[in-house]
Amino acid sequence: MSLTQPGSRPGGRLRHVAGAVLVVTLGLDGTAALAQTSASRPSYESHRFKEDWSPLRDPALRTDPFDPLKWIPLSGDGSAYLTLGGELRARYESSLDPVFGLGPLRRNDYALLRSFLFADLHLGPNARTFLELASGFAPGWAGEPPPTQKDLLDILQAFGELSLTTVHGEIMLRGGRQEMSFGSSRLVSVRESPNIRRAFDGVRAAWIGGGDTRIDVFLVRPVAPQLGIFNDSADQAQLFWGAYATTAIPAVPGLKTDLYYLALERDKARFAQGVATERRHTLGTRLFGQHSGFDWNVEAAYQFGSFGTAEIRAWTVSANVGYTFAHLPFSPRVGLNADAISGDGNLRDNRLGTFNPMFPKLPYFSEANLAAPANLLDLQPNLSLSLTPKLTVTLGWNPLWKQAEADAFYAPPLSPVRGTASGTGRFIGQQTSAAFEWGATEHLTIGGTYVHYTPGKRLKQAGGRAGDFVAGWAQFTF
Template sequence: MSLLCKATLAGACWLALAGAAAATQAGKPDAAAEEDPFLRLKNIPLYDDGAIGLSLGGQLRVRPEFSRHPVFGLASPDQNNGLLIRSFLSADLRLGPYLRGFVQFASGQAPIWAGTPPGTQLDRLDLQQGYGELTVPISAGSVMVRAGRQEMSFGASRLVSVRESPNIRRAFDGVRVAWIGSPDTRIDAFLVRPVLPRAGLFDDKSDPAQAFWGVYGTSAVPGIPALKGDLYYLGLNREKARFAQGTADEHRHTVGARLFGAAAGFDWNVEGAYQFGRFGSADIQAWMASATVGYSFAGMPFSPRLGLNADAISGDGNLRDGRLGTFNPLFPRLPYFSEANLVGPANLISIQPNLTLSLLPKVKLTLGWNPLWKEAKADAFYGPAITPVVRTAGGAGRYIGQQVSTALEWTATEHLTLGGTYVAYDPGERIRRAGGRSGSFAAGWATVTF
């Protein structure tokens, strides 16, 4: 029996034993536990007084994908029909009111994939998260200190995200400290390195070529109940960073702000950021402005929401002037604009009018149209890995192309979600001259979470 099979069998036995232990501790299950058997895995008391307790969790996701000419046919392979299987298993141990230990194992399998799957899709078994946490109450809230491997996501996930669609989510190794004043007020500070996922068993490691640190604060805006705001500073050191201008060590600082909220049927999420620093011997001066706004017609059939997503993300207007103008989105959510993962958020102008319909109380349909342009003609078109695509720098036009997307998702139960998406895209003349072609992407998924 392979090591993976043994680990999977051990995990299954562990869950079964934990469930039996929970039932033994609780005695006769209550009505809620009878209705939802997964509740038996939560808040398992390890001592009679309940001061020490254990919660178990997990997820299984099956996701077939069908991709024709990914990244306008400028990526390899030219076609890829894949099957992705992702599973998580976690244990959350609480030692009294202040101490906590959390462990999560992840397995990403790609039994069908054209060529060699990247580490984000094939990672046979590894530690996804493993940290210790201390929370201390103070007069103005509480202070939390967390050290170890952990996921992080801030704000609208435009710059720091867990990277949900691939098999393996993004994690970081390091330390995070937070002051929590209220449910709406929090300040986080962190110093971490991103984790490099690898295909083997327990071989993921911190990326020695990158260091990431910052401070991120969020709070309600005084005097305006419907408005909340974020302020942040993020720092990144990266060796051998690659842009259309060349390859060099990158030392980049990002300052930004976000306003978000909802009132009277409207919702909004507006963000701007400025970047400065050094790229080799060149100065960095880059910027980003993004907005997601919408209006929901609650009294109409299907409760339609009309939305508009708009992004302006700077590129490099001159590849030889000793200044780098390309914005680095750091660790953004992927995919960013659609599940096709067609383009990365760098050197880009994007608008995306969209419509969301609640066909049934738990079934949502979203339709969107998304034309794309380069912000700077001299700079390249950047793919989903935020690297310049060959033969796309320069040229007479900015138009990259367009994509039309549809997504349907059904939250069947609290634990089961089913969904699917289809995206069709066409390149503009500049991308066609670089070898780009029309293509499409389709995917479906079934996710069980407990």
């Protein structure tokens, strides 16, 4: 099955697009930052293409130093306008024996520097184009950084979009290079921590109705970052398609649900069982919401298909539940995360039981990025404290086990670690973490984390060692 005609790619490699340069004076103004909190003003989003700055037609709302970039009228009635923006992030990481000491490095200390720059052109109420450039560097990295960390300059997103409003809702059609994330990003995400976020080349359509109802369908290939300039391209070895629906359940206050079907074709897929062509289908659902101090996010998925001549039968159940004591000092939230993710119980039969998380958020369990969400059982009790309205501290403890003893331990993104299959004992190890995030201003976020991890008996037998991970970052958004 091919997504495009030979010699073409969804969204194209856009080699004819020249790099854009924007020189911005980065000023911080405390009064403007306070005004930015007004409910009438738009807010910054993780997906920058979701931002709608058209309310700045009202001069009274233009209170921030960057507002002249947010609404640049191109027509007399203001229906055509341009939005400019971007992000600068500096991050430092230090790893001692990453991946429980089973990786190729004993120590790695480096900086991650990334910059994003986008232009969002609205051509009236029903058409737009969006272009975002990305650049990432990793000074100090031991050896050659991977392309997800070092990509000199490339196109992160470039798509065209048409929308039509009907009496029953809005229809959206989008084609080109684009970011995607669904639900809680367990299976489809942007991969936030590395320098270069994940994007896809292809087409996506959506129907947006009332009552928090939305249905998306898509057909895409993941983009493979490269080290050079304007040379990122769609991964022709992978094809990804599916449908994702979200709606509220009026009968239960605060309850929403997702239903989805996701399909992945992948050449030369590697699991502990071997290497073969993977054709995998995923059916899943998620229940999430909050009410009276409680919050919940529970998800289950089942996978079937083929792996070479073997059949695929895999599953996962995940939960993130908590309660916030809003009337106590620091509004503590006590939470529990838990995952049961299937592994392969017999590496020699004609069935693959290892769950494939496809395109998950990374890191998944902690910023140390120790394990991929495959063949795992884990618990993570955690406590979050809001020391100030903008400063949050989170503490957590996370033991991990193999779900299937015969299967391997999988390192991110989904690589079976040599020497960890079979044997006796399921206990992988544990990690203890502390993290903080401070929204210093509307534009500036500062954060940090410390993780200490120790391997269990099975990983020690494979050469695993205890280690530490430290990271700190500052992110400026405009």
